[in-house]
Amino acid sequence: MARSLFAHELIEEDKPEVLRFLAERPLHTVVMSGFVRDNGIESWLNRGTFYGCRDDLGNLEGVALIGHAMFIDARSGEALGVFARLAQDVRSTHMIMGEQETIQRFWNYYSAGGQAPRLSCREVLFEQTSSVEPFPPVPDLRPANLDDLSLIVPVHAAMAYQESGVNPLDADPDGFRMRYARRIRQERVWVWVEGGQLIFKADVISDTPDAIYLEGIYVNPDERGKGYGSRCMSQLVRSLLKRTKAIVLLVNEAHQAAQSFFQGIGFTQCGLYETIFLREQN
Structure with a gap:
């Protein structure tokens, strides 16, 4: 049986729950986590609105920042579809960025609203968790x-x-x-x-x-x-x-x-x- 999902604007009281949700995949949600930590949930500095997607029990299934730049962390294709329908009404979006598979699935929903890509680029995410043998120092950095x-x-x-x-x-x-x-x-x-x-x-x-x-x-x-x-x-x-x-x-x-x-x-x-x-x- 299909689950019932709904989206809503997040508010400051949601901040602890949102940060816990984003912390489950910290490398892939670092931008949204940074915005929340720096600016809070409700701030013009985010240049957009944070939304949550929940199931009928109130469990968080996804978080998205929809605005000038769009970032999404969703646990299911259904949640991606919910966010895509919301985002279709936002006219100010300049770019969408995320994991390749997620963005491609999201785009299948989102582009149905008539949105057209101007430019698309694929990127590799790199990570470093420990220092390597140091190079000669740069005193003026x-x-x-x-x-x-x-x-x-x-x-x-x-x-x-x-x-x-x-x-x-x-x-x-x-x-x-x-x-x-x-x-x-x-x-x-x-x-x-x-x-x-x-x-x-x-x-x-x-x-x-x-x-x-x-x-x-x-x-x-x-x-x-x-x-x-x-x-x-x-x-x-x-x-x-x-x-x-x-x-x-x-x-x-x-x-x-x-x-x-x-x-x-x-x-x-x-x-x-x-x-x-x-x-x-x-």
């Missing part, structure tokens, strides 16, 4: 400060454009700078700046006791091939593992050189992901 903002923002925007085909400095310049400044104030951006040049940067997108998720890893093109990326990443990972169990990041499936780089500093593959960027809806 440090958390960024607001004085670095003008140096970092154009680089990060260019990386976003390369990935998604949308330049955030064109689409939402003030919001993009504001969000990046907040990340800097949270000490979530690590940089090596020398002679007014950005040599290296990495962004901590989500920081939880079980996992830290990194994005935006950059080495100045003029400084590549000198081992700077390996040294900075080794030092950063070693530092971050003092407060979490695993460091995770995504690498485009087509970028074999990048995959080899991360494997060379101790990361191992632990999953396949897919990101779908959507066409703007009128």
Whole structure:
């Protein structure tokens, strides 16, 4: 007999239950867990709404953040269908990201509402749980400060454009700078700046006791091939593992050189992901 499932907006009182649910699969829910820990359940900073999917006994079957970016953790195909029908009415979604199999199943439901992909990319999830033999240290690797903002923002925007085909400095310049400044104030951006040049940067997108998720890893093109990326990443990972169990990041499936780089500093593959960027809806 088919189960009866229903979705509802989550509220702050649901936070402990939501965190317990997400903690069952910490590597795959690290982004949502980070949002909940940083901002709470109900916050404009999440750029979307958290929903829960429950069975007729009230048991949580799935959690989703539906908004500018969409993330889903569902225990069944039925729960994915419930979230997909909800998401079809949201016109502001820019991207959907998650485990490859989950996203493909979700898309079968979701696309029935007429949504069209603009760009799709497959990615490999990498994990590191222990420090490897350290590379030579980088004394000047440090958390960024607001004085670095003008140096970092154009680089990060260019990386976003390369990935998604949308330049955030064109689409939402003030919001993009504001969000990046907040990340800097949270000490979530690590940089090596020398002679007014950005040599290296990495962004901590989500920081939880079980996992830290990194994005935006950059080495100045003029400084590549000198081992700077390996040294900075080794030092950063070693530092971050003092407060979490695993460091995770995504690498485009087509970028074999990048995959080899991360494997060379101790990361191992632990999953396949897919990101779908959507066409703007009128």
